[in-house]
Amino acid sequence: MSYWKRRNIIEVEGKSLFTGHYHLFFADKEKTFTRKLGDFTKSYGKTYGIYQGLNKIIVTNDLDIISEVFVKQFENFHGRQVNPFVGDPEKEKMVHMFFARGARWKRLRALASPAFTNANLKKIHETVEDSALEMVKLLDKVADKEINIRDYFNEYTMDIICRVSMGQTESKMFKNPYFFDVDYTSFFPMMAYCGLIPSFLIKLSFMIGAMIPNSEVDIFLKLTDKIGKAVEARIKQREDDEKRGIEKGEPSDFIDMFLDAKVDELPDEGGEEYSRANVSSIDYDTLGRLKYLEAVFKETLRVYPLAASANARECTRTTTAAGLRIEKGESVMTDTWTLHHDKNLWGPDADEFVPERWLNKIPHPQGAYLPFGAGPRMCIGMRLAYIEEKVALCHILRKYDIAEGPNTGEELNLRGTALVHPTHVKVILKTRN
Numbered sequence: 001m002s003y004w005k006r007r008n009i010i011e012v013e014g015k016s017l018f019t020g021h022y023h024l025f026f027a028d029k030e031k032t033f034t035r036k037l038g039d040f041t042k043s044y045g046k047t048y049g050i051y052q053g054l055n056k057i058i059v060t061n062d063l064d065i066i067s068e069v070f071v072k073q074f075e076n077f078h079g080r081q082v083n084p085f086v087g088d089p090e091k092e093k094m095v096h097m098f099f100a101r102g103a104r105w106k107r108l109r110a111l112a113s114p115a116f117t118n119a120n121l122k123k124i125h126e127t128v129e130d131s132a133l134e135m136v137k138l139l140d141k142v143a144d145k146e147i148n149i150r151d152y153f154n155e156y157t158m159d160i161i162c163r164v165s166m167g168q169t170e171s172k173m174f175k176n177p178y179f180f181d182v183d184y185t186s187f188f189p190m191m192a193y194c195g196l197i198p199s200f201l202i203k204l205s206f207m208i209g210a211m212i213p214n215s216e217v218d219i220f221l222k223l224t225d226k227i228g229k230a231v232e233a234r235i236k237q238r239e240d241d242e243k244r245g246i247e248k249g250e251p252s253d254f255i256d257m258f259l260d261a262k263v264d265e266l267p268d269e270g271g272e273e274y275s276r277a278n279v280s281s282i283d284y285d286t287l288g289r290l291k292y293l294e295a296v297f298k299e300t301l302r303v304y305p306l307a308a309s310a311n312a313r314e315c316t317r318t319t320t321a322a323g324l325r326i327e328k329g330e331s332v333m334t335d336t337w338t339l340h341h342d343k344n345l346w347g348p349d350a351d352e353f354v355p356e357r358w359l360n361k362i363p364h365p366q367g368a369y370l371p372f373g374a375g376p377r378m379c380i381g382m383r384l385a386y387i388e389e390k391v392a393l394c395h396i397l398r399k400y401d402i403a404e405g406p407n408t409g410e411e412l413n414l415r416g417t418a419l420v421h422p423t424h425v426k427v428i429l430k431t432r433n
């Protein structure tokens with residue numbers, strides 16, 4: 001009898017010896033990992049078991065279990081599932097906050113949190129706005145033509161990260177040395193097999209990959225190395241700045257663009273709001289008043305929860321959560337796409353893009369909206385993401401209407417594993433009269 005059957009948990013059919021259920025995900029080229037989960041939820045219900053190689057994952061959309069796992073029983077679920085590429089999440093220096101756990105995670109989170117206080121975000125806002133204005137200058141050159149706005153937002157968000165955390169002193173969009181537009185789609189599936197292959201073999205294959213120039217492992221390591229050096233340079237620069245008395249301060253933006261182009265009423269409603277903020281600079285406090293824009297951002301991430309695969313925790317001590325026994329070593333993952341489109345939670349228009357649902361009330365039961373996760377490990381950069389998105393859209397919509405082009409298409413072509421992204425978002429920025 002299989003593990004899940006012994007545990008009295010429904011098991012998805014089609015398990016293979018080598019990949020568990022992961023071959024089912026990667027065989028479906030049309031659906032990203034997190035959307036494929038929706039097919040299983042339809043067939044197997046709210047809670048069921050899958051295998052990632054040998055790793056055991058409980059997928060659930062039961063709000064009580066989610067609340068127990070992500071919030072109330074944090075002490076039993078403080079880690080994410082890791083693989084041998086990541087290293088020891090409790091000890092190794094190279095393991096960053098996302099994968100760290102236990103005391104090491106606590107320390108990293110405590111060190112990073114002050115960067116996202118109101119006072120610091122106010123400072124960061126200056127840099128964000130400068131990058132947004134630089135992006136608009138680049139967009140001016142392609143106004144009234146069909147463009148892939150995704151490329152501009154990729155550069156914009158990378159520009160901000162490099163300026164805010166890596167010591168880059170000015171905007172470098174489209175000439176940023178840290179920008180790697182690498183498609184890791186085969187790298188991540190490879191990780192999926194880690195549950196089965198002994199970890200020394202994985203480490204060996206990693207070492208071999210590192211010796212092959214331009215292999216994905218090689219590119220990944222070079223990127224990690226560059227980022228490490230840049231962060232060290234930034235620390236040094238900050239120390240120098242402080243001595244001299246100087247203190248200076250995602251990816252869903254392009255999806256907003258797509259939806260703006262598809263929803264006729266939106267540009268007008270948005271436009272009115274932006275013209276109220278019709279000044280060359282949009283200050284930090286004004287951002288908080290742009291309620292419709294905020295509703296657009298929230299609704300975009302409801303319809304497209306891009307980082308949904310991060311919504312998972314590994315159980316570090318056997319426990320019971322809302323009546324479900326969860327064993328040490330099992331992981332719990334939410335099927336966030338299904339949760340965000342559930343008509344029982346959001347109403348009959350759950351599949352439609354309706355920003356207005358956010359205007360007057362919270363439109364969902366607690367725990368049903370997870371674009372940034374939940375509990376103590378929820379996304380630390382959420383407020384920065386809001387600022388980036390609002391500032392960029394404000395500046396763009398002050399000058400342009402967003403219109404469909406000949407290649408906008410009906411559906412986004414979503415790709416990716418850990419993070420989902422559209423391959424392109426074609427729109428025309430029409431100069432406003």
Ligand code: HEM
Nearest residue numbers: 098250251252307310371372373374377378379380381385
């Ligand atoms: C629209 C943009 C973004 C989305 C949708 C997003 C989504 C997420 C999600 C779903 C998680 C997992 C939360 C959980 O496990 O409960 C996460 C974690 C995280 N995010 Fe974001 N994120 C975004 C932007 C950012 C930005 C701008 C930063 C940094 C400046 C950032 C840094 C992090 C970090 C460090 C974690 C790990 C936190 C921890 O484990 O303690 N994110 N994010």
